[in-house]
Amino acid sequence: MKISEILKNKRTLSFEVFPPKKDGSDELEKLYKTIDTLKTLGPDFISVTYGAGGANVRGASEIAGYIKSRGLEPLAHVTGGPSSHKDIDALVEKLKSLNVENVLALRGDKPVEYDAEYCKHFKHASDLLQYISKYGFCAGAACYPEGHTESETLYADLANLKTKGESGAEFFITQMFYDNSYYYRLVNEARKIGITAPIIPGIMPLTSVKNISRIKTMCGSTIPLELRNMIEVYSKDPEAMREVGINYAAYQICDLIAKGAPGIHIYTMNRPDTAEEICKRLKCVIDGYFTA
Numbered sequence: 602m603k604i605s606e607i608l609k610n611k612r613t614l615s616f617e618v619f620p621p622k623k624d625g626s627d628e629l630e631k632l633y634k635t636i637d638t639l640k641t642l643g644p645d646f647i648s649v650t651y652g653a654g655g656a657n658v659r660g661a662s663e664i665a666g667y668i669k670s671r672g673l674e675p676l677a678h679v680t681g682g683p684s685s686h687k688d689i690d691a692l693v694e695k696l697k698s699l700n701v702e703n704v705l706a707l708r709g710d711k712p713v714e715y716d717a718e719y720c721k722h723f724k725h726a727s728d729l730l731q732y733i734s735k736y737g738f739c740a741g742a743a744c745y746p747e748g749h750t751e752s753e754t755l756y757a758d759l760a761n762l763k764t765k766g767e768s769g770a771e772f773f774i775t776q777m778f779y780d781n782s783y784y785y786r787l788v789n790e791a792r793k794i795g796i797t798a799p800i801i802p803g804i805m806p807l808t809s810v811k812n813i814s815r816i817k818t819m820c821g822s823t824i825p826l827e828l829r830n831m832i833e834v835y836s837k838d839p840e841a842m843r844e845v846g847i848n849y850a851a852y853q854i855c856d857l858i859a860k861g862a863p864g865i866h867i868y869t870m871n872r873p874d875t876a877e878e879i880c881k882r883l884k885c886v887i888d889g890y891f892t893a
C-alpha cells in the first residue's frame with residue numbers, strides 16, 4: 602500500500618533499518634530476525650537505507666523484498682548521488698519486480714572529499730524525484746528541522762524542500778532532532794510557503810555515547826542542555842544511559858503526538874530491543890493515538 606494512502610487515514614509508526622555492514626548470510630539472517638521482531642510492534646512501514654553510489658547497500662533491495670514478503674510495507678531509500686540514469690533504472694526496476702510501492706528519494710551523503718562531478722546526473726533529490734516519477738511509486742524525501750548543513754539558512758533549505766514537493770514528494774521524513782521546537786518551526790514555516798505534504802518526525806534514541814559522536818559528525822543536530830547534562834552524568838553507566846535515551850525519545854514522541862505530528866519514524870540502528878522498549882513504554886499512546 603502507498604504510504605500517502607495510509608497517511609490519509611491514520612498516524613504512521615515506522616522504523617528504519619540499514620543493510621548489514623559486513624558480508625555474509627549470517628549478517629542478513631540477523632537483520633531478517635530484527636525485521637521479524639519489529640513486525641510484532643505493528644509498524645505501518647519499515648524503511649531500508651541505501652548508500653550513495655551503491656556503497657553499503659548489501660542486499661538493500663532484497664531486504665525491502667523480505668519486508669514485503671512478511672506482509673509489511675517497505676520504504677526503499679534510493680540515492681541519486683553519483684549514479685547514472687541506467688543505475689537508477691536498474692535499481693527501481695528491481696524494486697518494482699519485488700512489488701515495492703514506496704521509495705524515499707535522496708541525493709545521498711557525499712564523501713568527505715568530493716568534486717563537483719560527484720552528482721553529475723542527479724545533483725539534487727528533486728532531480729531524482731522527477732526522473733523516477735514515470736515509475737509510479739509513492740515517493741517521499743528528506744527534510745531537516747535545523748536546516749541542511751549545506752544550506753546557509755533554514756529558509757533557503759525550505760525553498761528547496763518546496764521544489765522536492767513540486768517534483769513529486771508526497772511526504773517527508775525529518776533528520777533526527779532532540780529539541781522538538783525545531784520540528785514545530787519547520788512545519789510552521791513549511792506551511793507558510795505552501796508545502797502541504799505530511800512531515801513525519803524522525804527520532805533516534807540516544808542510548809549510548811557512541812551514538813552521540815555519530816550525531817555530531819553526521820548531521821550536527823543540536824543536543825539541548827538538559828539532555829547534555831544527563832549524558833554527562835550517566836554516560837559512564839551504559840545501562841543508565843540506555844534508560845535515559847529511551848525515556849527521552851518516549852518523551853519527545855508523546856509531545857509530538859500531542860501536538861499533531863502525522864506519525865513517528867524511529868531510527869532503530871538495527872536494535873529492535875530499543876524500539877521494543879519505546880513501544881512498551883508508550884503502549885497506550887500507540888494504541889490510542891495511531892489507530893485509524
Ligand code: FAD
Nearest residue numbers: 650651653678707708709710725726743749752758761776
Ligand atoms: P537534497 O534535497 O539534494 O539537498 C541537499 C542540499 O542541496 C540541501 O542543502 C538543499 O537545500 C540543497 N538543494 C536541494 N535541492 C536543491 C535545488 N533544486 N537547487 C539548489 N539546492 C538544492 N543518505 C544516504 O546516503 N542513504 C540513505 O539511505 C539516507 N537516508 C536518509 C533518510 C532521511 C530521513 C534523512 C533525513 C537523510 C538520509 N540520508 C541518507 C542523508 C542524506 O542523503 C543527506 O542528508 C544528504 O546530504 C542530502 O540528501 P537530500 O536528499 O536531502 O538532498
